[in-house]
Amino acid sequence: MRKFRLRRQSLTLFLLPALLSIAFLQCTEIPQEPVLPTTDIQLSVPLVNRTKYFDEFVKDTLIRRDLPTGTSGYSYEYRSPVEPVGIDEIAAHPRASAQELELGTFQVESPGSLNAAFSYKQITGSDPLPVPIPIPPATYTLPASDYPPISSFEYVEFASGTLALEVRNRLPVVVTFPDPIIIRNARTSLPVDTSEVARFIFGVQQFQPGESRQLAVSVAGIRMQNLLRVLSTRIQTPGSSNPVLVQQSDGLEFSLSFVGTSVRAARARVPRQSVFSVVDSVFVVDDSLSIQVATFKDGSLNAVFQNDIDVQVTVSLKFNEIRHRVSGESLTIRHTFNGRGTLIVPISAREYRMVAAGSTVGTLLTFSVGIETIESQDFRELRSSDKVRAEIRPGVPFVVESVTGRIKPTLLSISSSAYRLNLGEAYKKFKGELTFDSLKMTLGVRMTGGFPADYNLYLIAKKYDGGVARTDSLAVPAPVGSFQKRFYPASGKITQIVLDRSSGLESFIQKFVPNLPDSFFVRGTVLLNPPDVYNTPLGLQTIWDTTKLYTDIDMRFPLKIGIAGGELVDTVDIGDEEKFPRDVTKSILKGTMYIEVDNGLPLQMRFRSAFLRSGPQGRKDTLLWIPQNRTETILSSTVDQNGVTVSSRKSAFAISLTGSEMNLVNDADLLWFKFELETSGGGKIPVKFRSTDFIRIRASANTVYTVNRQ
Incomplete structure (x- = not known):
């Protein structure tokens, strides 16, 4: 058949x-x-x-x-594909910062004890007799005498400390020093320096035979050459009532020694010494982003040392709040200069995480500049005002990978793809007047993390008629159960925003009668961490570079038309x-x-x-x-x-x-x-x-x- x-x-x-x-x-x-x-x-x-x-x-x-x-x-139901909107890159923009650290006072190699001796003949002008004799009272003039050259420095300027003069009486009679004992610089070649270094006044003090006495004077602010001279001065003796024997070795000794000195300038050999001079400073990571903990996927800065200290010097730069991702140790840069020089150290933000207070507006980090040791085997000239300069020079802005803290109010643009109504081929041929009952759309909004957000969104409907687009919009209302257009991100939580008769959806759709719109769009903005939230506990949240804002539309047209x-x-x-x-x-x-x-x-x-x-x-x-x-x-x-x-x-x-x-x-x-x-x-x-x-x-x-x- x-x-x-x-x-x-x-x-x-x-x-x-x-x-x-x-x-x-x-x-x-x-x-x-x-x-x-x-x-x-x-x-x-x-x-x-x-x-x-x-x-x-x-x-x-x-x-x-x-x-x-x-x-x-029955209802015609259609769920649009989920539309993810990525969060724009959150970036911190460090500001340039610099800190200078002066060397401060230091030590030079000690010259030890400096001795000047005066024999009986130099004092009296005659040799001693080989037999005991009475010595009459007398006043003698000591000649000027040069100390041996000091080999550890050419000159020093003392910041503190004392110079001690010990006088030993090796004569068999009592002596006194009615005039000051004066120590002067004895540099007669250029640059000439014959300035006074120290003045010791013993006054009426009597030095018994074999007795020694010591006086110390401050040398703070004194410039001392390596060539010193004790000036001519008077001594007096009451003589002896009995005969005394004077030996060839009898006389006077003047010994100089340095006690507790520190130096503010010198040309000298500098023994290895720990300085431990540290100064803390801050630099601004960002003036609006408050970070508690953050990691970065990009960003760089340069740490720059400029050393003006002309010795072997070890310097350090420590960032207290920047810690290595693996070891957790604070970022510390240490370098030894052999004399003056410059060092540039690039720092990649990707290798570190930032742990800061994050309690105020903006993020401030502390960095410490230190001078650890100095040393010189040969003569070098240096001053306490010589310095190390550390600079923070920003490179590429720090692009956040994750941050717990407060971000400034951030505006996101929402522009979804078209959600097209699939009513079949026959509907395209249909003409007539439609009446609906109980139309409903649900806009779902969620974020995978982040901050409370205010939205200003519109549902846009579009209908093409003869090649001409007809468009209208409807403001998206507040979420279900709320009077504020705000949603609170949470893992897996979807904020439901319902558009129905109460929000004007039916009258909005009726504007397109005798047909329905071809497609719907969501347009508008979302403001992350609004100003009234920023400084509250809710304004302190965690966000990632993978955080996205998702929107979708559930359309439900009850088949009651x-x-x-x-x-x-x-x-x-x-x-x-x-x-x-x-x-x-x-x-x-x-x-x-x-x-x-x-x-x-x-x-x-x-x-x-x-x-x-x-x-x-x-x-x-x-x-x-x-x-x-x-x-x-x-x-x-x-x-x-x-x-x-x-x-x-x-x-x-x-x-x-x-x-x-x-x-x-x-x-x-x-x-x-x-x-x-x-x-x-x-x-x-x-x-x-x-x-x-x-x-x-x-x-x-x-x-x-x-x-x-x-």
Whole structure:
């Protein structure tokens, strides 16, 4: 047996396409090889008796039942893809900073004790006698005497300390020094320096034979050459009442020694010594970003040493709050200069993490500059004011990988992709007036971490009509249960923002009637860490470079709509497989199909179609109208005041074709059709489609068929 079918068309207007396609889903069987003598016979053939429920129409669409069981209604539901918006790079912009550290006082190699001796002959002008004799009272003048050259320095300027003079009396008589004992510099070559170094006054103190006495004077601020002289001075003796023996070695000794000295300038050998001179300073990492803990994926700065101390000097630079990611130790740079010089040390922020107080606006870090040791084996000239300068020179801004702290209010731009309504191809051909009930959209907003955020968002709807875009916007309201347009990020937490009748969604959509928008967008801004949050505990949060703001839209259009003046017009191609076989059409004289529709759907349909043949230059010729002179109507069900079907309604009509008309169908390559649609109640009240709603089609055919036509 050979089968023939009319093509099923997918006409999606929510549930309409599935409903209308049922009318074309039938077949009949006709004998292929009749064996009777040629004669005309009449055949009555039952074609279809089929019932379909609404569930069957929408099982492969985005229309969902509101409840899993029962006679619940339906909604068109669509969830847009999640739209991630990355947080703009949070960067810290360190400021240049510098700190100078002076050497301060230091030590030079000690010259030891300096001695000057005066013999009896130098004092009295005569040699001692070999026998004891009484010595008469007398006043003598000591000649000036040079101390041996000091080998450890050429000159020093003392910052502190004392110079001690010890006088030892090796004479067999008592002596006194009525005049000061004066020590002077004795440099007579350039640069000449004969300035006084120290003055010692013993006054009336008596030095017994063999006795020594010591006086010390401050040398703070004194410049001392390595050549010293004790000036000529007087001594007095009361003599001896008894004869005394004077030895050749008898005389006076003046010994100089240094006690507790520190030096502020010198040209000298500098013994290795610990200085431990440290000064703390701060530099600004950022004036608005307050960091407690942070890691960075990029960023650099240079630590620069400029050493003006002309000895071997070890210097250090320590960043107390910058710690190595692995060891956790504070970043410390240590270097030994052999004389003056400059050192530049690059620092990559990626290798470290920052641990700071972060309690105030901005981030300040402490760095310490230190001079640890100095040393020189040869003569070097240095002063206490010689210094080491440490500079922090910013390079690439520090780009945050993660930060716990306070970021300045940061504005994000939100511009989502188009959320397109997928209402099917048939909807694009639809014209008419729609009335909706209980439209609802839910905007979901979440962040994977971060700060409270205020949003200023708009739902943008767009409809293209004849190539012209029609656009309107609706302000997104506050989240459910809140009066403030703010959300609080938390792991996995989605802030639900509902747009419904109370927020003006239905009136917003009605602006596009008789059609719906093609697509929706979300546009606007989100302000992270608003000013009123910044200085509160909520303004102290953690954020990562991978933190994203996610938005999505859940659209729910309850299938409770009113359609008035609805019109669906389209033209589709007809393939050979949808036409009548030629050996069948030549044997059919005429035929009539009787159709009865029991409609339990709250939707009335009027139908008419035409078979067309394409001509030259795009012309289309109408070959056959079906029905030929009228529009067939399928009545809608009756509904109650809530738009719910209470009873079905029956409609019946017949369609007749002759064999020649079937040949016209075969000659056609296009099918034009028009459905006029209207929901129950004239389309003024939205109706509700339920799982129990149905449509039942009964069809039979009477055919006059010529058997064994030659």
